[in-house]
Amino acid sequence: MKKLGKQQTKNKFGQYFTPEIVADFMIGLANLMPDSKILEPSCGQGVFLDLFQKKGFENITAYEIDTELATKFSNVRYESFVTANIKEKYDLIIGNPPYIRWKNLEDNLKQELATNPLWNKYCNSLCDYLYIFILKSIELLNDNGQLIFVCPEYWMNTTHSISLRNYMVANGYFEIDWLLENDKLSCKNAHFGCLFNANPANLYINWAAAMQIQFHVCDLDQTFKGTREQWAREYLKHFITQAKKRADDMIKKFVKPFEKYIK
Numbered sequence: 114m115k116k117l118g119k120q121q122t123k124n125k126f127g128q129y130f131t132p133e134i135v136a137d138f139m140i141g142l143a144n145l146m147p148d149s150k151i152l153e154p155s156c157g158q159g160v161f162l163d164l165f166q167k168k169g170f171e172n173i174t175a176y177e178i179d180t181e182l183a184t185k186f187s188n189v190r191y192e193s194f195v196t197a198n199i200k201e202k203y204d205l206i207i208g209n210p211p212y213i214r215w216k217n218l219e220d221n222l223k224q225e226l227a228t229n230p231l232w233n234k235y236c237n238s239l240c241d242y243l244y245i246f247i248l249k250s251i252e253l254l255n256d257n258g259q260l261i262f263v264c265p266e267y268w269m270n271t272t273h274s275i276s277l278r279n280y281m282v283a284n285g286y287f288e289i290d291w292l293l294e295n296d297k298l299s300c301k302n303a304h305f306g307c308l309f310n311a312n313p314a315n316l317y318i319n320w321a322a323a324m325q326i327q328f329h330v331c332d333l334d335q336t337f338k339g340t341r342e343q344w345a346r347e348y349l350k351h352f353i354t355q356a357k358k359r360a361d362d363m364i365k366k367f368v369k370p371f372e373k374y375i376k
Contacts, residue, residue: 131209131263136160139207139261140168148172149204152253154194154246155211159183174201195225195245202255209263210246218242235280239273241265247277251284312337 140161145151149172153161156175162183165173175186176194183189190197213222215238222242226232231248232240243264250260268274337344 130157131160133160133164135263136209137164139263140164142261143205143207143259145170145205150174150201150255152176152203152206152250153208154206154250155208156183156186156189157209159186159189161208162186162188174203193225195222195229195249199253201253203253203258204255205259205261206250206253207259207261210243212265213242215240215242235276237273239271240277241268244268244274244277248280251281 143149147169149170151165151170151173153173153175156162156177157179159175159182162173162175173188175183175189176197177183177189177191178193180191215223218226226236226242226245229245231252232245235248236244247260247262247264247268250262254260268277339347
């Protein structure tokens, strides 16, 4: 019966505890100074806190809604990150936030969101509880701060996540650098920066096999001085030029050689 109770609590709070190897990898992505201000908005069992302590970082604040977790740490505030009145800004916000679909949320969590300005502006009843953690965390970042979360990928492509993605574009961008080694894809870098200052001509556009356009934003020139409208126009010109080239290349390589077989 105890085991069932713990499982019910886990589902209630959307808890999925992070393996130490994953947490250590995520910390390794961050650009930190010894005095960097760090926030963990849903610390769970405290795996990130433990690793930060071992690495000598002391300026850490953590939130946790479950009072049975991370009890050995003195810097944990046992209250909801969603409703906490946080005035400080942070250099790094990191963690494994809860993922709970609206229909599975407890009534008290729904009530929290119902009065939350960020949720009401950017989310709806199809959105996941995760979204408020992303939105509020971005609001709490210092300039050039970093947000590193492990989370499902559906917010990147679902229709009801458009407002969240637009918010992220308007407030900066996230970048993930991947490297293929020995048939394994590994993440080498991830950071948050300002997209609209970048020179549109430096954006790399990859024409994916699924005929979708994917953008890799890396080492961008941050000297573009035009307005956002000018940036969008220049970007569109660059996009069209590159898309046409990719389309022509695909026709040449994958259409023309086979046309003779269908005549």
